[in-house]
Amino acid sequence: MSYDSKTSASSAQVFMVKSIVSQYKDVHVLPVRTISGNDLHEFIKKVIIDIEDPVHLFKCIRNNWLNQKNDGRCFFYPKFDSVHAVQDIADFKAARFTTTRELNNLESDKLVKYGFRLNLKAPVQSSMERQNVKLVLCIFNEHATEALAELGEKNKLLYSKDTSDFLKIIIRWWQIVNVKTPNKGKRLNNRYQELLSYDEKYVKMAFLEKFLKWIDDWERMKFSTGTFTKETRAAIVLNTKAIIEISSYCKGNFNTSYILPVIDYEMLSKYCPECTTAEGDLGENCADFSIFYKAHKPECSENFTGSSNALEVIATESLWNRSVENCVMRYMSVLSDGDSKTYQDLLELDVYDDSMNISKEECLNHVAKRLGTGLRNKVKEWRSKCATNGGRKEGS
Numbered sequence: 270m271s272y273d274s275k276t277s278a279s280s281a282q283v284f285m286v287k288s289i290v291s292q293y294k295d296v297h298v299l300p301v302r303t304i305s306g307n308d309l310h311e312f313i314k315k316v317i318i319d320i321e322d323p324v325h326l327f328k329c330i331r332n333n334w335l336n337q338k339n340d341g342r343c344f345f346y347p348k349f350d351s352v353h354a355v356q357d358i359a360d361f362k363a364a365r366f367t368t369t370r371e372l373n374n375l376e377s378d379k380l381v382k383y384g385f386r387l388n389l390k391a392p393v394q395s396s397m398e399r400q401n402v403k404l405v406l407c408i409f410n411e412h413a414t415e416a417l418a419e420l421g422e423k424n425k426l427l428y429s430k431d432t433s434d435f436l437k438i439i440i441r442w443w444q445i446v447n448v449k450t451p452n453k454g455k456r457l458n459n460r461y462q463e464l465l466s467y468d469e470k471y472v473k474m475a476f477l478e479k480f481l482k483w484i485d486d487w488e489r490m491k492f493s494t495g496t497f498t499k500e501t502r503a504a505i506v507l508n509t510k511a512i513i514e515i516s517s518y519c520k521g522n523f524n525t526s527y528i529l530p531v532i533d534y535e536m537l538s539k540y541c542p543e544c545t546t547a548e549g550d551l552g553e554n555c556a557d558f559s560i561f562y563k564a565h566k567p568e569c570s571e572n573f574t575g576s577s578n579a580l581e582v583i584a585t586e587s588l589w590n591r592s593v594e595n596c597v598m599r600y601m602s603v604l605s606d607g608d609s610k611t612y613q614d615l616l617e618l619d620v621y622d623d624s625m626n627i628s629k630e631e632c633l634n635h636v637a638k639r640l641g642t643g644l645r646n647k648v649k650e651w652r653s654k655c656a657t658n659g660g661r662k663e664g665s
Contacts, residue, residue, distance in 0.1 A: 373387040414436045
């Protein structure tokens with residue numbers, strides 16, 4: 270019997286799910302007659318929960334803000350510390366993205382700046398530059414919030430206090446979900462970047478619970494503008510709830526004292542937007558560019574030269590080589606895009622000696638992409654032979 274009708278099934282949708290707390294994989298077979306993409310999506314949602322990369326979500330928050338079509342590119346968000354559920358428009362504030370641009374222009378010619386991490390590219394970015402998380406951090410940082418608090422009212426920057434408050438909320442969330450080493454909080458003297466432990470009285474877990482209520486209050490007002498997209502909001506809620514639930518599960522079932530939301534990552538890039546802009550404006554061989562590059566080099570995004578395949582290999586080697594020393598972990602599987610040389614390089618590197626076998630997992634998105642490309646090429650090939658879907662040539 271098929272899932273979607275009372276008739277016999279003519280095909281099956283098959284997919285595999287692996288739990289983060291188990292070595293076993295579950296194979297799910299869904300017998301169907303005909304099924305739409307929406308129905309299949311609803312079924313899969315009952316079985317699997319996808320957790321987004323916090324770095325990707327962080328960039329989505331900035332992109333959602335930047336993409337607002339209202340005057341000043343404003344987010345209209347509820348008060349964070351409201352005891353009762355927000356019901357009235359008077360309880361909302363306005364975080365104005367254009368205010369960050371005006372702040373940058375205000376201090377652009379100053380030698381000493383309050384918001385010294387703001388630069389020309391941070392508030393004005395191309396599609397390529399929006400992929401660079403460093404430019405997100407140029408806006409979402411504590412120096413920018415202090416600059417808005419100090420200079421906003423004096424220079425009549427619209428909604429400077431509300432914009433500063435919004436930045437503080439997102440910065441605090443980012444500090445909690447982006448912990449990837451056990452000693453980060455101690456090194457930076459920041460309790461919100463210490464190890465994440467499940468305790469109802471623990472300040473970070475209390476913040477995440479309040480953050481979820483804040484997102485819920487925001488969604489309840491159903492604004493047509495000044496809010497996250499449906500997809501971004503759902504991903505933020507899912508990730509935040511997942512961190513809380515995983516912390517609780519690991520504490521109750523494994524008695525673990527903490528979890529790391531982000532274990533480790535390596536950022537390599539062959540491109541720097543700031544260098545490209547300066548090179549175009551000043552000229553690569555002029556003295557002004559040399560002066561700019563000398564000051565810019567410590568934070569330059571371009572930190573790799575070579576092929577893209579080599580970039581993946583070097584980044585993976587770095588992560589695996591320091592996994593035991595930095596994270597007290599051994600990575601036993603690698604998610605690959607099919608044609609990557611990374612897995613073969615790991616086998617040759619033999620980081621954990623011959624007794625530890627690293628397995629390879631295929632990225633379903635890349636598999637689907639290659640399958641679609643293969644099918645389109647096959648259709649193109651048969652069309653060139655004047656064949657129809659039935660396999661017969663036209664006119665025969």
